[in-house]
Amino acid sequence: MKPEKRSRTAEMAAVIRGLHSAYETPVVFNDPFALRLAGPVWHFLCRSRLLYILATRTLYESLNPIRRQIVARARYAEDQLEIAVSSGIQQYVIIGAGFDSFALRNSDSLCKTNVYELDHPATQQAKKNRLHKLGLSMPATHAFVSIDFEKENIDDALDKSAYRPELRAFFSWLGTVHYISKPAVLKTLSAIKACAPSGSELVFDYAVHESHQGHQDRKTVKNLKKYTQRRGEPIVSTFDPESFPGEVESLGYVLMENLSPREQAERYFKENNGMEVVMPGSYFAHFRIL
Numbered sequence: 001m002k003p004e005k006r007s008r009t010a011e012m013a014a015v016i017r018g019l020h021s022a023y024e025t026p027v028v029f030n031d032p033f034a035l036r037l038a039g040p041v042w043h044f045l046c047r048s049r050l051l052y053i054l055a056t057r058t059l060y061e062s063l064n065p066i067r068r069q070i071v072a073r074a075r076y077a078e079d080q081l082e083i084a085v086s087s088g089i090q091q092y093v094i095i096g097a098g099f100d101s102f103a104l105r106n107s108d109s110l111c112k113t114n115v116y117e118l119d120h121p122a123t124q125q126a127k128k129n130r131l132h133k134l135g136l137s138m139p140a141t142h143a144f145v146s147i148d149f150e151k152e153n154i155d156d157a158l159d160k161s162a163y164r165p166e167l168r169a170f171f172s173w174l175g176t177v178h179y180i181s182k183p184a185v186l187k188t189l190s191a192i193k194a195c196a197p198s199g200s201e202l203v204f205d206y207a208v209h210e211s212h213q214g215h216q217d218r219k220t221v222k223n224l225k226k227y228t229q230r231r232g233e234p235i236v237s238t239f240d241p242e243s244f245p246g247e248v249e250s251l252g253y254v255l256m257e258n259l260s261p262r263e264q265a266e267r268y269f270k271e272n273n274g275m276e277v278v279m280p281g282s283y284f285a286h287f288r289i290l
Contacts, residue, residue: 029072
């Protein structure tokens with residue numbers, strides 16, 4: 001992503017969440033703010049069911065599994081967050097927040113949960129501008145934390161906010177790991193560990209190497225790579241789902257769950273008799289800090 005440009009993939013993820021909420025059943029993840037945050041053009045275009053059908057059944061039909069992965073990962077992260085909050089965690093850090101609307105959707109229930117959105121300044125400013133134009137205000141427990149992921153560590157960025165490193169926190173890191181190198185991923189995991197005490201939790205999604213994918217899966221991933229490459233955000237990292245959790249654990253984490261694509265489909269799309277296929281080769285990982 002160019003330094004002065006907002007993330008196009010983050011914008012498209014918001015569009016997908018919004019379209020899912022408006023037109024698809026069963027609703028796996030309800031996000032009534034997503035289309036408005038995606039921008040006025042998208043909001044206008046996506047008000048038409050006909051255009052939605054045209055886009056999903058023709059232009060983007062090959063990306064259907066990817067669209068389902070986006071809503072499933074959002075649901076998964078917030079399901080785990082809800083459990084964590086019930087156990088006493090009072091801080092939620094959204095890494096690469098993009099146009100996430102969690103704080104807007106949960107403003108009435110956030111009296112004891114502080115939310116910190118970390119993202120690149122350009123994407124974050126675009127979101128702030130849209131919130132202002134829409135007349136939407138974030139709750140007092142919410143804070144924007146700008147970070148240049150190429151130059152800053154997460155612990156250093158959070159140190160400039162009201163985040164309290166002595167208190168347990170829940171971190172979500174969605175739709176981002178794919179776009180940074182493996183050394184950068186491990187560096188970020190170490191930075192999270194450095195600023196969060198024992199009992200804190202982390203959820204993120206990651207792509208697996210094509211050796212773990214079937215023929216159809218590879219075709220879908222190839223389409224995704226072309227899509228993100230054209231938008232200046234190429235996919236650069238993949239991992240072995242059998243060995244990668246062990247690498248993360250060596251940094252001071254313990255694995256709680258490593259959800260495969262098939263397990264994602266069974267959990268979130270079972271009402272369609274298992275026929276829905278979630279993003280091929282994309283796992284959801286849930287870790288706790290030791």
